[in-house]
Structures are given as structure tokens and as C-alpha cells.
Amino acid sequence: MLHPLTAFPPTRAAALDRLGRFAPKAGGAYDAGRNTDPGPDQPGAVSKLSPYLRRRLITEAEVTARVLDHHSAQAAEKFLQEVLWRTYWKGWLEMRPGVWNRFLQERAAQRDRWAGSMDMQDAEQGRTGIEGFDDWARELVATGYLHNHARMWFASIWIFTLRLPWVLGADFFLRHLLDADPASNTLSWRWVAGLQTRGKTYLATTENIARYTKGRFAPAGLAPMAEPLMEPPLEAPRPLPDAESRMPDEPTLLLITDEDLYPESMFPARANLSAALIASDPHLHEGALSGAFAGQAAEDTAARVADYFGIEVQRTARLDADSVMRVADAAHVRQIITPYAPVGPVASALSALTAPLAAAGMSLRTHRRSWDAQFWPCADKGFFSFKERIPAGLRTCGLI
Numbered sequence: 001m002l003h004p005l006t007a008f009p010p011t012r013a014a015a016l017d018r019l020g021r022f023a024p025k026a027g028g029a030y031d032a033g034r035n036t037d038p039g040p041d042q043p044g045a046v047s048k049l050s051p052y053l054r055r056r057l058i059t060e061a062e063v064t065a066r067v068l069d070h071h072s073a074q075a076a077e078k079f080l081q082e083v084l085w086r087t088y089w090k091g092w093l094e095m096r097p098g099v100w101n102r103f104l105q106e107r108a109a110q111r112d113r114w115a116g117s118m119d120m121q122d123a124e125q126g127r128t129g130i131e132g133f134d135d136w137a138r139e140l141v142a143t144g145y146l147h148n149h150a151r152m153w154f155a156s157i158w159i160f161t162l163r164l165p166w167v168l169g170a171d172f173f174l175r176h177l178l179d180a181d182p183a184s185n186t187l188s189w190r191w192v193a194g195l196q197t198r199g200k201t202y203l204a205t206t207e208n209i210a211r212y213t214k215g216r217f218a219p220a221g222l223a224p225m226a227e228p229l230m231e232p233p234l235e236a237p238r239p240l241p242d243a244e245s246r247m248p249d250e251p252t253l254l255l256i257t258d259e260d261l262y263p264e265s266m267f268p269a270r271a272n273l274s275a276a277l278i279a280s281d282p283h284l285h286e287g288a289l290s291g292a293f294a295g296q297a298a299e300d301t302a303a304r305v306a307d308y309f310g311i312e313v314q315r316t317a318r319l320d321a322d323s324v325m326r327v328a329d330a331a332h333v334r335q336i337i338t339p340y341a342p343v344g345p346v347a348s349a350l351s352a353l354t355a356p357l358a359a360a361g362m363s364l365r366t367h368r369r370s371w372d373a374q375f376w377p378c379a380d381k382g383f384f385s386f387k388e389r390i391p392a393g394l395r396t397c398g399l400i
Contacts, residue, residue: 008144012304014052019049037147086183103167131217157222255276278305325362339369
């Protein structure tokens, strides 16, 4: 198997190349083969664009536009829905940030409770004796990637066959997936467990695994049923936090985080930007591999941003007030603007900047992409309700 950063080169050029090769296949070929996991290093029907979308080296809007260059919205419906599932999860969590905080608290408690557990070590190291599951555990660690169907099988076996805490399974994915983010990862595990859609679980079966791995795996002894897990009631959805959509109105420092590494698509080349700071903070990454991907992607972004805006670009490995103020002072600006970061460690770090920056006479503005502004408010209920509003949202975005 290729090294993960060879299989997924962390550059926008590599993302565009992969998108260009996939887009002609995003219709019937994707629909027919999307559930089949042929195994690592084998050609399959899925795009494998998720690590790039995760860091927004490419955007959902441009992926959608490129696919619609080749297919009608109806022909590419299944693929477009997969792109928008990621958007839905982000919008849903943005309106319910307490779900992320609850996950963090429960994860800390379960880490203490299961510290030194051989059952946990066997599951993470692929030593359970369960065919397929052990292979996926090793594949995940080695490649930083799993097919979406394999992720569902793995999570179901983890929760219902092995009886391990779902939060530690979600944590295992966060620590190893190149594309793991708080929304998609946490809420997908909750969905398998029956917490996200109350009473609806996902049960991995021998027959389904054998069918969609083309007979590679047919694990015996899987749980025959999946009783939903229980939890206290969730908070009511909150309104989306405020964010800007207007351009900088005075000389401004552009602060780029590895939540959004394509700022050239948000601001015109002649925007009132005096300098840029790219913060790729390893303390905010759950895993070394995703941190390495983000770090190299940040290097790629620095070169593009300097060329596009014609400004000096600096990099920092700490997203803190001192680092930001130092660059802002050197650029003689009092205003900082940054692409909006959804719920997660980066958003928390940005929130912590507000007070010390204000005390120093500086303001921090967040800029939300039009895609998010259009679709996130539609994630107030279940995905079926969200799905009904997709066509209108795509029309508003000028994509259909």
C-alpha cells in the first residue's frame, strides 16, 4: 500500500486532478458501485475526495459544478447527496454544539474507564479474530482511509458485537482518518448507535459484508440485533452564530486555518488584505497523520495565497493570540478576518482569541461561505427534510 500522503498528496492541484478524473463517473457508474468496497489499492466507484473536502482544498460548490458539467442533477443525484450529507452534518452540529461537548466529556470518562483494556487494544490493533473488522482496523491505521460502507460495518461491529463504547470508536477514527471531522465522524457513529435518529440503528450482517466486499470477507458470530443506545435528551437547536459575508473595509490580516485552505475562492485578488497568517496547529489535531496532511496542505496554500493576493504570508504552528497579534502588528492592521470554522477544536481556539485581541484593540471577523449560509439552516431537522430543500439550494447557488 502507498503511504497515505502519497496516495492523497496534500495539494489543491492533486485534489483538482482527482476531481477531474472522477467527475465523468459520478453518475450511473457511481450509483451502481458506490456500496462496494473492493479493498485498498483496488479501483472502486467512490471519489476519495473526502480528505480534500475536509480541509476545503476544494469546495463542495466546485465539486458539484464539475460533476454537473458531465451529468444532470438527476443522473448524479446519489453522489450529490453524499457531498451534501457532509454539509448536513456540519449544519446540524453547528446548531447543536452541545452534542460535540457531550462527546468530548464522555470520551474523557471512557478513556479513563477503559485504560489498559486488552479488549480495546485488540479492537484497535485488529486482533479480535473477526474477519473483515480486523482487516479494516489495520487498513485504517496504515492508509488513513476506509470506504464509507466499511466504516459503517466497523462501527456496528464495534458497538453491537464487541460491546465497546461508541465514543472510543469515534475517537479511534478521529485519530486515524485523514478526513475525520467533528461533525461527520461524531454524528455518523451516533447514527449507527441509534442515537442520532432515535431508535434507528445500523446492523452489520455477514451477508451484506460478503456481498459488498465481493466475497473477500464473510465474518461469523456478528450480533444478530442492534438495540439502540440511550442518552439524555438533546438541546434544542440554536440559531446559527453570526458571521460576515462582506469584504474587508480596511487594511486587514487574513487568518487562515486548516479548516479552510482555499481562501482565494472567498476573497477577490484586490481585497483589502495587507498580509496573511496560516495557522496549522498540531495541538488541534487528534492524529499525527491528519496533522501531517493539514501541515503540508498549509504549505501548498501559503504559496497559492502569496501569489494570488500578492501579499506576504507567514505560518505558525500555534493558533493563539500572541501569534496573531505579532503578525497583525507587523502588518500595521487592527482587523483580522478568517474563514468561519465549524464546531470543533479550531472553532474553540478562534473563540478564545476574541477577548485578548479586543483588549489589544484588534477585531476578529469570521467570513462564512455562501454554500454554508445556504445549506446549514436547512439542517434543523432530519436529512429527509434537508434533502427536499437541496434543489432549491443548488438553484440559489447558481449550480442548476
